[in-house]
Amino acid sequence: EPEVTQTPSHQVTQMGQEVILRCVPISNHLYFYWYRQILGQKVEFLVSFYNNEISEKSEIFDDQFSVERPDGSNFTLKIRSTKLEDSAMYFCASSDRGIHYNSPLHFGNGTRLTVT
Amino acid sequence: KQEVTQIPAALSVPEGENLVLNCSFTDSAIYNLQWFRQDPGKGLTSLLLIQSSQREQTSGRLNASLDKSSGRSTLYIAASQPGDSATYLCAVNWNRMNYGGSQGNLIFGKGTKLSVKP
Numbered sequence: 001e002p003e004v005t006q007t008p009s010h011q012v013t014q015m016g017q018e019v020i021l022r023c024v025p026i027s028n029h030l031y032f033y034w035y036r037q038i039l040g041q042k043v044e045f046l047v048s049f050y051n052n053e054i055s056e057k058s059e060i061f062d063d064q065f066s067v068e069r070p071d072g073s074n075f076t077l078k079i080r081s082t083k084l085e086d087s088a089m090y091f092c093a094s095s096d097r098g099i100h101y102n103s104p105l106h107f108g109n110g111t112r113l114t115v116t
Numbered sequence: 117k118q119e120v121t122q123i124p125a126a127l128s129v130p131e132g133e134n135l136v137l138n139c140s141f142t143d144s145a146i147y148n149l150q151w152f153r154q155d156p157g158k159g160l161t162s163l164l165l166i167q168s169s170q171r172e173q174t175s176g177r178l179n180a181s182l183d184k185s186s187g188r189s190t191l192y193i194a195a196s197q198p199g200d201s202a203t204y205l206c207a208v209n210w211n212r213m214n215y216g217g218s219q220g221n222l223i224f225g226k227g228t229k230l231s232v233k234p
Contacts, residue, residue, distance in 0.1 A: 004159070006159075033221075035222075041226075042224045042225065042226050043160070043205065043207070043222075043224040044224070045221040045222060045223070048220055048221060055220055056219070056220040056221055058221070091159055091160065093160075098220070099147075099148070099150075099209050099218060099220060099221070099222060100147065100209070100218035100220050102147075102148050102165060102167045103165075104150055104162045104165040105150065105162060105222065106162055107152070107159040107160040107161070107162070108159050109158050109159040110158070110159050
């Protein structure tokens, strides 16, 4: 069964450094999402992306965050200057027609980001 | 405020038992609701999606129901197995406040951690 792939599985970085988290969504999917889960807390929405632009974003997704689809297969999340509170598991998800068309989200296994 | 609550936080049952996991949400104007399974250190696996117009969805031993008026959804697992042990998450997609369509994002509950003992 096709799946969403995320790399790396674990990233350790120092406060203030830039990180890029990478995702390869399911190949025929058109809608892409980033969510995060701080340890012990709920999964939280960050951003959705369609047709090479952001569709929705949450209050968490401030100017330090950006997303990009640099080619036909990758979808990336960049954090420009990491803070300690950015430490979390970051999940990429994709959907063929989008949650607003009742099309389920398929998640990757996540990247655990640790900011020291 | 739109919130999703799952009670209990943890549940332990013997193998073979039928069980129900509960999800409640604060605003009945939902667009759809999705149930996920999360294994330790892993991503979320989509189990079932119920549209706002539907009352239930079934997949194998799983049955999810939706009662919008009472703000509740349940996930019924029949004949539980040790392999069902995981955290089960409920996530709601709400309607936009002022015009039609969905908000385009999911709001999650904290999950119920299920342990099925052999």
